[in-house]
Amino acid sequence: MITLGHYLIVSGMLFALGLAGVIARRNILIIYMCLEMMLSAANLALVGFSRFHLSGGLPDYTAQSLVFFTITVAAAEVAVGLAIIVALFRTRQSVDTEVITKLQG
Amino acid sequence: MPPLLFYLLAAITLGFGLMVVTARNPVTSALSLASCFVGLAALFVSLDAYFIGTIQILVYAGAVMVLFLFIIMLLDIKAEEGKQPNLAAIVSGIAVAVLLVTQIMTVVGHTKLAEKTPLNVPLALMDAANQAKGAAKLPTIANDLKAGELPDAKLIGFTLFDQYGFHIQVVGLLLLVGTVGVVVLSKREKTPGGAA
Incomplete structure (x- = not known):
């Protein structure tokens, strides 16, 4: 039988995959995609908790409202982030994080 | 399921x-x-x-x-392919991921909360309609609930505009700022002689 724990573990594994990608990859676009994956993994945990915490016989829609806000903020973040990546590529001609070291001091 | x-x-x-x-x-x-x-x-x-x-x-x-x-x-960015991957970063990435998953599995395995199944906590649409509290007071939502359907778009809309009206406006402002920011970021820099 599928329990809340199953959903939480899938969510945790997806988050861990995204985290591994952020640490291991050097292409800044793929790092960005992995960030999106981590956000979605957190959404899965929230929706899971929402379904299994009933209030008056219905799912707890506070959690799903939070997911709605997360998705909105993520969409805005993608737009701004990709614009920054394009600006970065214009000056550096690269999307490799080992080339972009200006802030390293 | x-x-x-x-x-x-x-x-x-x-x-x-x-x-x-x-x-x-x-x-x-x-x-x-x-x-x-x-x-x-x-x-x-x-x-x-x-x-x-x-x-x-x-x-x-x-x-x-x-x-x-x-x-x-x-x-x-085809040119970025074929480079040697950074071995230390890959090993640490896998290690962090494995640690995180182990930790989550341990926590989930030890808590009673995670043993809930959809059968243990079934949706009680009729009860929600009969209690007529909060969102179920609205006729359109109550009718859907009585017909045995879950009007979840309506319920999310009710929650958002009933409790989080200010937050909705903040998010709207955020999207506006994001749009303006993207336009500013993707504008090409003018030459020093031109208008700033």
Whole structure:
């Protein structure tokens, strides 16, 4: 039988995959995609908790409202982030994080 | 939901998620991410969150992924392939991921809360309609509940505009600022002689 724990573990594994990608990859676009994956993994945990915490016989829609806000903020973040990546590529001609070291001091 | 379906959807989500991380070609990564999000949307639907599943497909698999593919196309980053990967970063990435998953599995395995199944906590639509508290006071929602349907878009809308009206406005402002920011960022710098 599928329990809340199953959903939480899938969510945790997806988050861990995204985290591994952020640490291991050097292409800044793929790092960005992995960030999106981590956000979605957190959404899965929230929706899971929402379904299994009933209030008056219905799912707890506070959690799903939070997911709605997360998705909105993520969409805005993608737009701004990709614009920054394009600006970065214009000056550096690269999307490799080992080339972009200006802030390293 | 049959357990087999859950495992299939979880396998799609995690399998394509793995491909995002391991693929050498950014286009493969982007398309895998789109498939991963479709699997995730199906998992949302399996949790009776139809509205969230729909906007997951519309916003992520639709808008965000198209944006990613556009940027990949625009930057033409084929030249980045074929470089030697950084071994230390890969090892530490895998180590952190394994640690995190182990930790989550331990916590989930030790808590009673995680043993809830959809059968233990069934949706009680009739009860919600009869109690007529909060959102169920609205006739349109109450009628849907009595007809045995879960009007979850209406319920989310009610929650958002009943309790989080200010937050909605803040998010609207954020989207506006984001739009303006993108326009400013993607404007080419003028030469010093031109207007700033």
